[in-house]
Amino acid sequence: MTPTKILSCIALAAGLLSATILSAQAEDHTVTVWAGGTDESSHYRVDAIKLAAGFLERQAKLRGEDLHITVQGKTWSTWDDFKQAVTLAAESHTAPNIIVSGHEDIGPWSQAGILRPIEDYVDFDAWPLDQIYKNLVKVASFDGQIWGIPQDAEARVFFFSKPHLKAIGYSDDQIAALPERVRKGDYTLYDMLHDVKKMQDEGVVEKGKGFAPRVSNGPDYWQFYQSFGGEMVDRKTGKLVFDRKALTGMYQFFADAVKMGVVPATYLGTEWDTWHRGVAADKFGAWDGGTWHYAQWTKQFGMKDFFGKVQFSLIPAGNKNGRANSITHPLVYLLSTTGSDEDAALSAELITIASDPRINALHAISSGHLAIGSDEAKLPFYANDRWTSETTKQLLPYTNAIPNDARFGVYWSAMYKGLEAAWTGSSSVEDAVKAAETEVKSALGDHIIIR
Amino acid sequence: MAETTAALRALRPDTASRPAGGTRALEEPEATPRRRTSRLGLLMLAPTLLLLGVFFLVPAVLTGIFAFTTMSSATGISGGAYVFTANRLDALAGSGVPPETITELRTERAVVDAAGLAAAAKAGVDERFLADIKATLLGQSFAGPRDFKRALQALPNHPRRIFELKQAMEPFSHAILNTRFATRDQAAAAIRSVAPDIEPAVLDRLLSASYTGWVWTSENFVRLLTQPQTLRLCLNTVFYVAVTLGFSVAISLFLALATFYLPRRTATAFSALWLLPKITPVVLYAILWKWFTWEGGFLPILAGHLGLPAFNYMKGSVPTAWTIVIMVNGFVGASIGMILLTSALRAIPVQQLWASEVDGASRWQQVRRIILPQLKWPILFFTIYQAMSLMSSYEQIWLTTDGGPGNTTDVWALEAFRVALFDYTGNLRYGLGAAMALILVAVGLIVSLLLLRLFNFSDLVEQPRIET
């Protein structure tokens, strides 16, 4: 807090105090909101709640009530810190009223009793919640209950550098047709490897910079698993699925990429900043990222003429078994068990107002995320934005999400560990798959189906 | 890490000059007559014992206990509750629980009957709303809460807020699905209310399946023993400790000797410079190294100008990453070692050196024949102590390479920290992390016992000489 802020807080507190003395009816509420993985462009995760509080206060005033809501927001730029803080705070009963986190936390946190099912507090049959995309609501549900309200949606995107594609002989039309070819499965990940290899051979891009996937663990890598035919959850039983063949295909793909020299063996763990700068300076042949990166590149990293420089598509299929795909990783507003039922009801009301298409669109456009509901997609403000509208059309229909299963974390870590091992060459692809299999088998037993 | 020096300080002056006589001391326990306990002593010791007990010993013991549990962020730390959810019940299919019972527990029936109305009135539900319910819905039953909710919302006087509506629905509900019960007895009573003639064995099974908290297990250790990653971590840790230690000892010995022989001014300047790694806060120290070796940092730019391969040395290749990890930690170690060995050097009687000089010994001979033999024990002490510190250190690696590239520079302590407290997916496995920590403690205990034995603990605990 800054001194001015402290001063204003003191003034506010004093003001509130005198107000309470004057009118006994005045109701004061403090609602705390914590958001993880939030940088400057996504400040609306908290600010939307503040806006909602303003609306609620005005509504109360019209009813003749005197309502004061103080929203205390705190954001973390990373996930590990944030999740640790939420978990420990919940344990000490000081968790915030509203948690903005990834939907995959619903599994463990609902088991631990950190969360209240939000459907007990809001009406999904009433506007604006009834127009939220059903698949997103499903992502915010777990074990038969709806736990959260989707805060944003995104798709993960495969990017190609247009100038570099041209340099190896692609015509404008061919480049324009690329996304469709990817979608149909005509253009696979291996075609991509050959193309970027060609770019490197012809000196268009530097060695080892042909392909620049995500630098750290994240949902992105599960897309490549799906590209090789993998499924994360069995549709019938709802159990997790470990698909040996798909995983082998995926590990092999990255091992091959390293062997071809289009990505360094030590690539994982590169600093995000380096990656962003590389993208903004058009140094890579192909890369994958998220829709929200668009906002960062154009606003923070000074990337100009994005649409002239970059072609984008789904993540290509890896082989005949797989499909082109994209994973959406919606953040959700969650209600914690901290505080009274009254506090929770108020927080839920704030979240509902914050899910108003106009308020949510502020976040979508500011941070490059996608609309959470059909009404929001219709807003001119949203629809006129080229990036969000194009990605909504091209990618969103083909997205799926990672499972909310509390056990998925183990599988997730094991998959990434194996990937690292195969990628850095510290073990063979077969051994890496075997190690991952042993790990999930010993940790999850019957809860995972091995194929 | 200042511990080393200070601990040696406490061990002096014996260490510099004399090999351990641990066995001798153990063989002749002083046949001291019984002495009166000093009450003042207890009083003076009490606050320390209290603080250490509460904020050191209790956490340590708790860690030992956690190591044998399945504790994670999903189970919570302080205990669980009993809850039946759809997934949990489905998972019970074919485990000896009769399917009817499962179906029974899975239903979410709501019935509008007189008893429900009475209970609702007692719970303070709005009278007009209750009158509505009685008039239109009495006698009806609903398959699930969502249907019931919609039916209630069709009534004229239904509450504006969903939360109040849900509270009004509660008395009519006959389901225990998704209800959290704080104790086993409450959960058992709830099960009996829907399935009165349940067998005790089945009830037991249901209850343990519905428990959300942690349970006892030795699985953590089995897992550590069987997973292939363990070997990799052990090898990494051994490599890291051994090489860093070698580096620190060599550099600190050189520094101590050099500053011993150099003119006073030069010596002071260098020893002051080498104090910096020790006293700089770890966050700044780590970032300085980043700046030094990072892409766009000092070394890569310099290398670029010289036409050498320039890349992010800290994460760009395994050999450079290890080199940097070893230097980052080795410099701190050298800092401590220098301080320690310098003071040991100063304790060597200067006459011996003069004498050798008169005999025409060269500096090298002087170092080898006179100084090194006398530094044997300080060096050994430093080595063992520093090995212990390195084994459990992770901050510097965490803040620099973070175990990368891949997991090539990952070590045991860092992995324990990550498993227990720092995970991208938020899946904090306290139990497993505690088990990893416990193994570290075990190794540390063995090493420190070795240390105590080698350095003749008994001499340090000389008996008081005044009787009051």
Add this chain to the structure above:
Amino acid sequence: MRSRNFSSWPVVLILVAISLPILVMYAWLVIDSFTDTPPGALLPDEVTLSHWRFLIDPSVTGNVWASTLYTLIFVASVAAVVVSLSATAGYALSRLNLPCRRFFLAGIMVMHAFPAVTLIIGAFLVLQFAGLYNSLAGVIAIKAGMILPLGVWIMKGFYDTVPWEIEMAGVQDGASRFTVWRRLVLPQVWPGIIALSILSGIETWGEYVLPRVLAPTTDFPVLSVFLNEVKVPDSVNYNFNLFKSVGLFYTLPILVLFVFFQNRLMTIFGAGTKG
């Protein structure tokens, strides 16, 4: 004796060579905080004070002064706890008759074997139980607990070197043991107390993990956490020179200590004799 049969310049040369990383890192720490360097160059081309704006403008990084105050409270409290407890316990263990004295001493020595990482989860639970989680007081207690074993050892070492005659004389004059300690013995171990204060001060000033994990959302972060937040990954506001300015500011108290005690610091860290 330090001259004749060896020439010092090869040694100095090697010394300079192995010290280069430290020299460069710390020299540029100071240089960069006052200058701007064009990308890809080693030497700056412009002198500026703009990296120090964070001192007066909280919008740059947050309120650094509040964090400084917080850190000072943290450091002073830990030092106070550690010094006062070590001074009493060290004396008791050094000079007074206690049951299980050997056991205490061995136990305190062995406590070093416990790596901090093993304690954090348990510490969290204890703090939560005591209602101290997410408070500075909790972090102070845990940090003090971690330094205390060392502190007791150091103080015991210092008491051990005090001649018995001083106490004998006091006791024979009829003073109580407590008075003897306070009036006669304590003044003898001042160097130890100063050494321990500085040592615990430096350790605490640099502490990072404990506040970050055990007090993540206190009003103001301590400086180590504050500093690490200056460099937010994934953001362009990331500015190495700003970071270095904040870093320099953060290290300044230690550097001042360093300049004033330069000669003594070695002895303080080392033998601690004759402080």
